[in-house]
Amino acid sequence: MNALVYHGPRNVRVDDVPEPTMLAPTDAIVRITSTAICGSDLHLYNGYIPTVKHGDILGHEFMGVVESVGDAVKNVRVGDRVVVPFTIACGGCNNCKAGFTSLCDNSNPNQDTANIVTGHSPSGLYGYSHAFGGYPGGQAQYVRVVFADANAFKVPDGLTDEQVLFLTDIFPTGYQAVEQCDIKPGDVVAIWGCGPVGLFAIQSAFLLGASKVLAMDRLPDRLERAQGFGAEPIHFEKDDVLKELNRRTAGRGPDAVIDCVGMEAHGATIDAMLDKVKQVAKLTLDRTHVVRQAIYTCAKGGAVSIPGVYVGFVDMFPLGSLFAKGLRLRTGQTNVHRYLPTLLDYIASGKVKPQDIITHRFGLTEAADAYKMFVDKSDDVQKIVLDPAA
Ligand SMILES: NC(=O)c1ccc[n+]([C@@H]2O[C@H](COP(=O)([O-])OP(=O)(O)OC[C@H]3O[C@@H](n4cnc5c(N)ncnc54)[C@H](O)[C@@H]3O)[C@@H](O)[C@H]2O)c1
Ligand SMILES: [Zn+2]
Ligand SMILES: [Zn+2]
Known part of the structure; x- marks a missing residue:
């Protein structure tokens, strides 16, 4: 599949990489239909975030259609259209239960690395360095979503990708x-x-x-x-x-x-x-x-x-x-999950129109140029959305 891969500071490109596979019964595989570039990606792109490695797939703002689910997944089914918060929740720890999903105790397998700087690790993050879990990101055609029951949120078919994509983060x-x-x-x-x-x-x-x-x-x-x-x-x-x-x-x-x-x-x-x-x-x-x-x-x-x-x-x-x-x-990182229902209502009622901030749309294959445009803030760019199918 195509994915946007980090090759060093200011050096990213779309490579042909293996498709993700399920590694746990709580996983789901999602075919990505829309993904965006974030100001946070620029910190990685500029080389300021430690523990990002050559070959890492970036991207933490993505949504799509569930392609397959593990045996333990109950809340989502194949074919569901979902948005995926960039902060990963296990759904079961005390912080997740209290709504502080960005502080999840279980979703970062590399806590020891994060602890060196932070004392106690926050949650894992998609596409955001090995200190935060080393999870392959979603500027790609497919992604493995972990703890799918807690992290794949179904969205109404009546709302377009561009209306709901930014529920994942911004x-x-x-x-x-x-x-x-x-x-x-x-x-x-x-x-x-x-x-x-x-x-x-x-x-x-x-x-x-x-x-x-x-x-x-x-x-x-x-x-x-x-x-x-x-x-x-x-x-x-x-x-x-x-x-x-x-x-x-x-x-x-x-x-x-x-x-x-x-x-x-x-x-x-x-x-x-x-x-x-x-x-x-x-x-x-x-x-x-x-x-x-x-x-x-x-x-x-x-x-x-x-x-x-x-x-x-x-x-x-x-x-x-x-x-x-x-x-x-x-x-802090955002406790995305806790705000989703409220913010989805604002979008459905037309009170907030997130799509209005999108200024540029590209195919995923053009992602390297899109990063360059976003870091240079050229052409009055505000927000870029990438289409993995193009
Ligand atoms: N806490 C979280 O969970 C979370 C989530 C998403 C993004 N972020 C962070 O939020 C920040 C903004 O993200 P974005 O996507 O809007 O990024 P962006 O790069 O598009 O926007 C940053 C803006 O700040 C402006 N700026 C620079 N110096 C300034 C100054 N001295 N005074 C006022 N403005 C100044 C820039 O001109 C630019 O318009 C980034 O640091 C990003 O990593 C945090
Ligand atoms: Zn972001
Ligand atoms: Zn948790």
Whole structure:
């Protein structure tokens, strides 16, 4: 089958690889009908995520049709159309039962590797390095879905792939990022990054009661889209972010600040430039300029939410500001499963139209060019969907 394979930093291509087979009675094989490229894939592509190996199949946003199921699978059948959350749940551990599926105790077989950096391993992830399970990803024609009863969610036939595909990651990710801030009606929410995750965070902030959303980026097309969803755009290179956030909140600062950028933040300030030098010199894995700015600008008693991905140890962390203002800090991979029913309802009722953020569609065979386009942010790209059959 065709699959998008990692061959080193900035070097991916579609190879002919063996089709997956079932390895446990709880597995299912899914024929993928749609798959997307995520900002998280770019961290792998740029070589910043340790333990990704040459030959790994990438991709964690995918859906399709169940092709075969193991003997122990009860909830899905051959022919069912399913979306598959990128965080893998076993369905049976205490964290899964409590809805914290991204913290599943059983889905990462390589916990010892993850523990070196994290202390305790989060769940396994599709197509996201060996520290997170080494699971082959879904930018492919077929994928092995593990613990299928807990991870293959049937979707109504009346909804198209493009309507439901982003339930696998970015819609729940934007939603969790806001939900974990415990927004009160009337709150002002500031969002760094108007990529796909940022745009879903903007929409979720209004769904959850924000009165105003301030959205930052430097790409004009992305700022325009953010404005289209009701946010007030701020160009972080042309405007002074601290001044603007204070000016638009009567000097208080935003009640919730959300980092939808992650470990490859841009910036022209001294700290951002230092981060860049250190990342290139491999002295740090993460560029944390946005985290610093978010904490520093947040209102007293406010909430800091970090859906943006970080992997290592960081310095110049404004602990004093976090402490002095009594801020609440929330972060993590997304507990996709817990939000699926609610978000599916938003889509079915037409309240949220996830397909509206798609700007480019390619065949899977063109995936290498699609990665290049997405990393360069050329042609006003916002979100790319790949068709494995083309
Ligand atoms: N927590 C999770 O479970 C989860 C899930 C999906 C994605 N993510 C992460 O969310 C982040 C965003 O993903 P995406 O798909 O939207 O990525 P993306 O690369 O398309 O978007 C990132 C945006 O941030 C902007 N940006 C860069 N520096 C900035 C700064 N200093 N201030 C404001 N904006 C800045 C970029 O111009 C870009 O538009 C990534 O780190 C991704 O790994 C996390
Ligand atoms: Zn993703
Ligand atoms: Zn579990």
